[in-house]
Every structure is written in structure tokens, then in C-alpha cells.
Amino acid sequence: MSPATAVALCALAWAVFLGAHLALNGRWWPWLAVSLLPPPLFAAAPLALLAAAAAAGSVPGAALAAGCLLAGWRESGVNWRALQRSSAPGVRPEGVRVVSWNTQHWNQGREPDRFYAFLHTVPADVYLLQEYLNGFEGGEVWDIDDEERLRDEFPGHHLSVDNNSVTLSRFPPAGPPVPVGACSLRVDLRTPDGVLSTYNVHIPVQLTVMNPLSRAFFRDMRRRHEARRREYDALVADLLANPHPFLVSGDFNTSAAIGDIRRMPRSARDAIGANRSLFPASWHARWKLRLWRIDWVFTSTGVRVERYAFRDPGGLSDHLAQDVTITTTDIEEMNG
Template structure:
């Protein structure tokens, strides 16, 4: 077999895999394990095939590899909009600053003073904090009550707590908080420009670390697939019925290569274009090399994202904090 033929077969094999990935990803529960592949592979593999095809003179390999690169661009986690030379980001004082962060079981096992000191380094108008709970071996979860400390640390903010989420806002609440599904919290805020709905999101993780060859592993994966589907369905249903402009942020436990993110409605626009990084990553914060993004920000029409960055929590969590500043693009959102 010639090198050109081998390269063509490799490109064809990747094309078949990519086609199956696009068809089954987010739709068939066993594919959830496959979707955990690193997103950069969906760019690295076809690029390697392009170079191999060029070196071996395989025209069919070139065509297949180029097609795979184009077909998989939405899966690779690359922020192509960072390549464009845009305007300077707005100053944080020019808009509403929102900090969203998975705290990894709040301040469990760490010094509370250091935990709150980190939050104060990011003086926000709105905080969307996930995992307001303590977790233990065996999957056991304990509810916690840190409201007294929260009110003392943020005296100028209004507090909403539900579904293991904390929303702190210097804007008053326009309505009682609304739990969405079992893991998210909607809070409508009365800003100077009108009502803004914030969604504090935490989608369940895909897999439990256990023997991947046992029946229990597949039962757990299917159960988690259904739980994730319920959470996405509840979130999407609430977004579609919501008459207010919205900001959705949190830990989706979903990379660009996981098809569940396609469940988000078209009215929810990914804010990553305001990020300056070509390879934005929010996880794993404690590792020297950050892997990829599983924390997201979405906004509706009428909201402009002026700046969007990830902040290192200094070992307090395995997630970086999302720091985003928004403004409205219309004079009045609603009243």
C-alpha cells in the first residue's frame, strides 16, 4: 500500500468517525463517553492529515481532510473570533460586571477568609456562584448555610439562594427567585435599564470515575445522560418563555465537543467572541496546562458583551472564574 493510499484511508476513517460524532453526539447516550475527547483533536487530526496528504501527494486525502476540518470547526474549542482585530474592550466601569464561578464545594477544606478575599478581588455588580454545598466520599452531599457571612461580606448586595446556587446582586430583585430544573437558578434583576434575567447554571457531570467495563458504569452514564437532558430542557424552556433580556452563565460541564451544548436556543448567543484568547479554557484551574472550556456565558439580543476573561482562583477551585462585562444595546430593555 502506497503512502498516499494509506493517508487517504486514514482521512476517510476520520471522516466516518466525525460523521458519526456529529450524528450521535448529544442524542445517543453511549456517545457521551466518546464526546469527552479533547476538543483540540477535531482541529489537530485533520490538520495532521492535511500535511500528510500534501507530503504524499494524495489529492483525495487533501479533500477529505479539508472537509473534516470544516465540518468539525464547531467542535474544536478554538475561538476564531479572537483572530479578528477588534476594538479595545470596554472598561469594567462602563457596564454591568458579572462574575460567575464554580466554587468546588464552596470553601470546603479551605480557609473561608481566603475564599472571600478572592471574591473581593473581583468587585462585581452580580455574582453567580455554583456548588453552594459540601461534597463527601461516595457522592454524599451536605447542604450548608453561609448566608450570615455572605450578607456581612457583601452588604450592598441582594442575596438569592436555591438549587445549590448563590446569586448576589447590587440591583434589587424584580421578582422572587425561580429554581430552574434541579440545578439552576433564575433571578430577575431590576437594573437602571430595565429587568435583566440572570441564570446561574450547573449542569451535572457526565461520568462517575469507576470501572468502565462494568455494567454499573453504563447504568450510571445513562442515568447522567437523562439528568443532563432534563436540566437542559428545563433551562431552554424557561429561556424561550422569558420576555426579558437574559444572561446565562455557569458550569455546563460541557466542552465544545459535547453535543449537549447544541440544546441551547438560537436566542442565546455565546459570549466567547469578547474573549481575547485563541484557546479559552476554564478547566482545570489547578493544573499548569489548562485544558478546555466547560464554563459558558450566553446572552440574549439587546445585550453587548464588552469584555470576557477567565480569572485564576489561586487553587480555591478546579474552575477558573468567568469575568464578563455587559451593556445594553437599546435604550430601555423593559420596564
């Protein structure tokens, strides 16, 4: 077999795999395990095949590799819009600053003073904090009550707590907090420009670490797939019925390579274009090599993302904090 033929066959095999991935990802529960592949692979594999095809002189291999690169680009997590930088580094635009962070079981096992000190290093108008709970030992989750400390630390903020989520806002709520599904929290805020809906999101993880050859592994994966679907369905239904402009942020436990993220409605626009990183990563915060993004920010029409960055929590969580500045000049008109 000639090198050109070998490259063409490898490119064909990748094209078949990519086709199956795009067709089954987010739709068939066993594919959830396959979707955990590193997102960069969906750019690296076709690029390597392109280089091999050029070296071997394989025109069919090059054509297949180029097609796979284009078809799988969204799966790669590459932020091409980072190349279109418009604002100078270090310049913080005016607007509403939102900090969203999965706290990894709040301050469990850590010094509370360090925990709150970090939050004060990112002074925000709105905080969307996930995993307001302790536990998971033996499968148990323990509710906590840190509201007194929260009110003491953030006296100028309004506090909303539900679904193991905390929303702190300088803007008063326009109504009671609304639990969305079992893991997210909607809070409508009265900003100077009108009502803005914030969604504090935490989608369940996909897998439990156990023997992947056991029946229990597959039962657990299917159960988690259904739980994730219910949470996405509840979130999407609320977004579609919401007349207000919105900002959705939190830990989706979903990389760019996981098809579940495609469940988000067209009205929810990914804010990553305001980030300056070509390959933005929010996890794993405790490792020197950050892997990929599983924390997201989405906004609706009328909400413009001016700046989007990730902040290192200094070992307090395995998630980086999302730091977003938005402007809301069109909200009042949208609210009628």
C-alpha cells in the first residue's frame, strides 16, 4: 500500500468517525462517553492528516481532511474570534460586571476567610455562584447555611439562594427567585436599563469514576444522560418563555465536543468572542495545563458582552471563575 493510499484511508476513517459523532452526539446516550474526547483532537487530527496528505501527495486524503476540519471546527473549542481583538489589553469597559464560579462545594475543607478574600478580588455587580453545598461522601449531599456570612461580606448586594446556587446582586430583584429544573436558578434583576434575567446554571456531570466494563457504569451513564437532558430541557423552556433579555452562566459540565451544548436555543449567543484566548479553558484550575472550557456564558439580544476573562481561584476550586462585563443599553426598549 502506497503512503498516499494509507493517508487517504486514515482520512476516510476519521471522516466516518466524525460523521457518527456529529449524528449521535447529544442524541444517543452511549455516545456520551465518546464525546468526552479532548476538543482539540477535532482540530489536531484533520490538521495532521492534511500535513500527511501534503507530504504523501494524496489529493483525496487532503480533500477529506479539509472537509473534516471544517465540519468539526465547532467541536474543537478554538475561539477564532480572539484574532479579531478590538479593545486594548488592560482596559476595563464600563458596564455591569458579572462573576460566575463553580465553588466546588463552597468552602468545604478550606479556610472561609480565603474563600471570601478571593471573591473580593473580583468585585462584581452580580455574582453567580454554584455548588452551595457540602458532601458527596458516600453519595450524600449536605445543605449548608452561610447566608449570615454572605450578607456581612456583601452588604450592598441582594441575596437569592435556591437549587444549591447563590446569586448576589447590587440590583434589586424584580420578583422571587425562580428554580429552573433541579440545578439552576433564575433571578430577574431591576437594572437601570430595565429587567435583566440572570440564570445561574449547574448541569450534572456525565460519568461516575468506576469500572467502565461493569453494568453499573452503563446504568449510571444512562441515568446521568437523562438527568442532563432534563436540566437542559428545563433551562431551554424557561429561556424561550422569558420575555426579558437574559444572561446565562455557570458550570455546564459540557465541552465544545459534547453535543448537549447544541440544545441551547438560537436566541442564546455564546459570549466567548469577547475572550482574548485562542483556546479558552475553564477547567482544570489546579493543574498547570488547563484543559478546555466547560463553563459558559450566553446572552440574548440587547445584552452585549464587552469583556470576558477567566480568573484563577488560587486552588479554591477546580473551575476558574468567569469574569464578564456586559452593557444593557437596549433592555428598556425590549422590556416594552
